Amino acid sequence: MANNDSGYIKKELPKSVGKLGAILFLIGAVTGLIGFFIDPGRAAYSYLTSFLFLISISVGSLLLVAIEYAANAVWSTPFRRISEFLAASLPLLLILIIPLLLSVQSLFSWSHSAEVAKDPMLQAKSVYLNTPFFSVRVYVILILWGLFYYLIIKYSRKQDETGDQLLTKKNVKLSVIFIPIFAITVTLLSIDWIMSLETRWFSTMFGVYLFAGITCSALAALTYIAVKLKEKGYLHPKITKDHFYSLGTLMFVFISFWGYIAFSQYMLIWYGNLPEETFWFMQRWAGGWKIVSIFIIFGHFIVPFAVLLSHESKTSFKKLKFISIWILAMHFIDLYWLVMPGMNANGLEYSFSWMDISFLVATIGLIIYMFNRMFEKHNLLPVKDPKLQRGLDFHL
Numbered sequence: 001m002a003n004n005d006s007g008y009i010k011k012e013l014p015k016s017v018g019k020l021g022a023i024l025f026l027i028g029a030v031t032g033l034i035g036f037f038i039d040p041g042r043a044a045y046s047y048l049t050s051f052l053f054l055i056s057i058s059v060g061s062l063l064l065v066a067i068e069y070a071a072n073a074v075w076s077t078p079f080r081r082i083s084e085f086l087a088a089s090l091p092l093l094l095i096l097i098i099p100l101l102l103s104v105q106s107l108f109s110w111s112h113s114a115e116v117a118k119d120p121m122l123q124a125k126s127v128y129l130n131t132p133f134f135s136v137r138v139y140v141i142l143i144l145w146g147l148f149y150y151l152i153i154k155y156s157r158k159q160d161e162t163g164d165q166l167l168t169k170k171n172v173k174l175s176v177i178f179i180p181i182f183a184i185t186v187t188l189l190s191i192d193w194i195m196s197l198e199t200r201w202f203s204t205m206f207g208v209y210l211f212a213g214i215t216c217s218a219l220a221a222l223t224y225i226a227v228k229l230k231e232k233g234y235l236h237p238k239i240t241k242d243h244f245y246s247l248g249t250l251m252f253v254f255i256s257f258w259g260y261i262a263f264s265q266y267m268l269i270w271y272g273n274l275p276e277e278t279f280w281f282m283q284r285w286a287g288g289w290k291i292v293s294i295f296i297i298f299g300h301f302i303v304p305f306a307v308l309l310s311h312e313s314k315t316s317f318k319k320l321k322f323i324s325i326w327i328l329a330m331h332f333i334d335l336y337w338l339v340m341p342g343m344n345a346n347g348l349e350y351s352f353s354w355m356d357i358s359f360l361v362a363t364i365g366l367i368i369y370m371f372n373r374m375f376e377k378h379n380l381l382p383v384k385d386p387k388l389q390r391g392l393d394f395h396l
Helices: 016-040 040-071 077-096 114-117 120-125 129-163 166-193 206-231 241-272 273-285 289-307 311-315 317-346 354-377 388-390
Strands: none
Touching: 016 040, 016 114, 016 354, 016 388, 040 077, 040 129, 040 166, 040 354, 077 129, 077 241, 077 388, 114 120, 114 206, 129 166, 166 241, 166 354, 206 241, 206 317, 241 273, 241 289, 241 311, 241 317, 289 317, 311 317
């Protein structure tokens, strides 16, 4: 039935979508759990990589929602619910973080008192890097994200029922507060869960680097799903290629931003030539990691930059789908490249493991399952948003 005068008609996704998500999650979760019993140290690193990927999609999608409200954007309003649905995994992070908190000693050398006792640098950092404070920071960050998700999504959905425009104003205020909090918490996340894997290394640009990757992946997930829904007739008929051109342009902008930050971080560390900084890159330029490093340069920047450069590619559904999946895959590889060499710092020898695939499959399954659940329960279009009609009428 029609939900409003805009002509939007709510449709249901095929039941196979939810089943696929559930099956993928169960297969990945069960095999991953077996991995924790077989080799808990190795499983912890695989789990951390996929957990960071899940964070990228969920909190990155909430960031896109907040940016739309804060910027008073119009063209993106018809797409906003897709990002809201993708953010639905955020409350689950409070539970999914538990295996990582139980694996702190497998992941971080600073959690071993014997290691701290013989290393002056670890002693100097122990005020910040200690297990109790670390655990508190983790839960404070996740609770903050969950709180903003709950309030912003609550007001967005309530507007479907009441049409109250004051709810938009409330979400604008919440979004303006959330954006700087997001910047701070993502920086802390990057320090705690990635940088501290190799305790001696530091970079003042690392939080921005992770932010750029998170935003790229959230935009890629939004674009891929939006194109698929448009092709299958789920989106409003007034949504045109002009809307998708804007999505393609945003992906192009953030890919360029990621490339700029990645190069700037490398250049400043190379130019400074300080041993406590350069070892991190040298470690990723040795053995098989050299191939991965070169692949990331081309795959995460040059390929998507070239594909998205033309006007035609930003409006081609085929190219948008391809490059969205490509960017998501490259973001996971980038996270893998950031996390896995850290095993050497904790005395574990790296080797590729089936657990890397297991946890990734579980993550993809969870995202699909949660998206399907939200799709079943709520409108795909914010039917009484005051900006909706202008968003549907948007033209370049």
